[in-house]
Amino acid sequence: MSLIPLLEGKRVVILLGAGGVGKTTSSVAVAVRAASEGRRVALLSIDPAQRLAAALGIPLGGEMRQVVLGPEVKGTLDAAMLDQKEVFDAMVRRHAPNPSVAFRILSHPIYQAASTKLIGPLEYMALAKLQDLADDKRYDLVVLDTPPDTHALDFLARPNVLSGFFENKVMSWLVKPFLVAGRFGLGRLLSAGEKLMGGVAKVMGVTALTSFADFLVLVQEVIEGFNASGEKILKLLKSPSTCFFLVTVPTRAAERSARFVTRELAGLGYQLDAAIVNRCLPAAVAAAVDASQPTLARRLASERVVAAAIEAMLGKSVRVIRVEEIEDDLAALAGISKLAVQL
Numbered sequence: 001m002s003l004i005p006l007l008e009g010k011r012v013v014i015l016l017g018a019g020g021v022g023k024t025t026s027s028v029a030v031a032v033r034a035a036s037e038g039r040r041v042a043l044l045s046i047d048p049a050q051r052l053a054a055a056l057g058i059p060l061g062g063e064m065r066q067v068v069l070g071p072e073v074k075g076t077l078d079a080a081m082l083d084q085k086e087v088f089d090a091m092v093r094r095h096a097p098n099p100s101v102a103f104r105i106l107s108h109p110i111y112q113a114a115s116t117k118l119i120g121p122l123e124y125m126a127l128a129k130l131q132d133l134a135d136d137k138r139y140d141l142v143v144l145d146t147p148p149d150t151h152a153l154d155f156l157a158r159p160n161v162l163s164g165f166f167e168n169k170v171m172s173w174l175v176k177p178f179l180v181a182g183r184f185g186l187g188r189l190l191s192a193g194e195k196l197m198g199g200v201a202k203v204m205g206v207t208a209l210t211s212f213a214d215f216l217v218l219v220q221e222v223i224e225g226f227n228a229s230g231e232k233i234l235k236l237l238k239s240p241s242t243c244f245f246l247v248t249v250p251t252r253a254a255e256r257s258a259r260f261v262t263r264e265l266a267g268l269g270y271q272l273d274a275a276i277v278n279r280c281l282p283a284a285v286a287a288a289v290d291a292s293q294p295t296l297a298r299r300l301a302s303e304r305v306v307a308a309a310i311e312a313m314l315g316k317s318v319r320v321i322r323v324e325e326i327e328d329d330l331a332a333l334a335g336i337s338k339l340a341v342q343l
Contacts, residue, residue: 017247018257019148027145035075045145095225102144
């Protein structure tokens with residue numbers, strides 16, 4: 001069975017799976033296979049281990065960089081790693097009311113900390129970059145390599161991670177007076193601040209409170225823009241032009257992880273399109289296994305049981321691609337290209 005028919009009419013492919021199952025390698029292989037069919041492919045990794053650059057054998061940053069493929073390849077492949085701060089900065093510039101406000105936000109100490117040190121915005125920034133690539137007319141397919149299972153599910157569960165920022169009761173209580181300050185002047189608010197803020201200034205200190213208030217007033221329109229972008233991202237994820245591939249291996253531990261990912265994905269309203277089962281015994285080896293090779297026989301028996309369980313769990317609507325283990329170096333593009341042929 002082949003993945004190629006599943007890519008027809010698709011704009012985005014998202015690969016999910018546990019750590020150590022060859023997800024990054026599979027992402028590269030899918031991208032190479034699509035390029036060999038004439039597609040103009042963008043490959044993006046948000047894997048913090050940065051295995052993509054090692055697999056491609058070239059240094060990668062936040063900007064898309066061309067991967068040189070063989071002369072027989074009809075399409076193209078560009079790749080990049082997620083640069084969280086770079087995407088965050090671009091979003092601020094896009095949604096700020098003017099360049100002056102954007103500069104003040106980008107140079108604000110609170111923003112400096114939020115854009116580089118907070119965990120939460122990572123998922124949002126990854127999706128924002130995915131949306132940008134999907135909108136980029138240079139590409140007709142975007143392949144996304146995600147972090148290991150639970151982190152990837154967080155990423156899909158939070159397509160608008162900043163939405164509700166002003167709806168939170170505690171934040172509303174803090175923010176609303178400062179929105180008033182934006183209209184009537186921050187100094188006027190702080191002079192009467194103890195009544196409005198219920199003593200918050202005494203706890204935080206007036207200097208810290210002023211800095212916080214100034215930042216919230218500045219960033220108000222930007223967050224509204226982030227929320228609008230989040231709605232657009234959610235539409236992309238739910239679109240029929242987006243598909244999801246599960247990557248796994250034929251082991252009991254990987255099977256349990258695959259069950260978890262599949263169940264959680266369905267709970268979020270997403271449907272798997274295919275599963276790639278890596279590191280299977282080659283058919284020629286399996287056919288030759290006999291009682292004189294007990295280790296291989298046990299492995300083959302276990303693989304068959306696990307593979308059958310995975311197929312039964314996924315059902316007939318999910319295409320399962322069995323990928324044989326190969327001896328070539330899969331940390332090099334030449335080895336990955338051989339893997340791509342199996343897809």
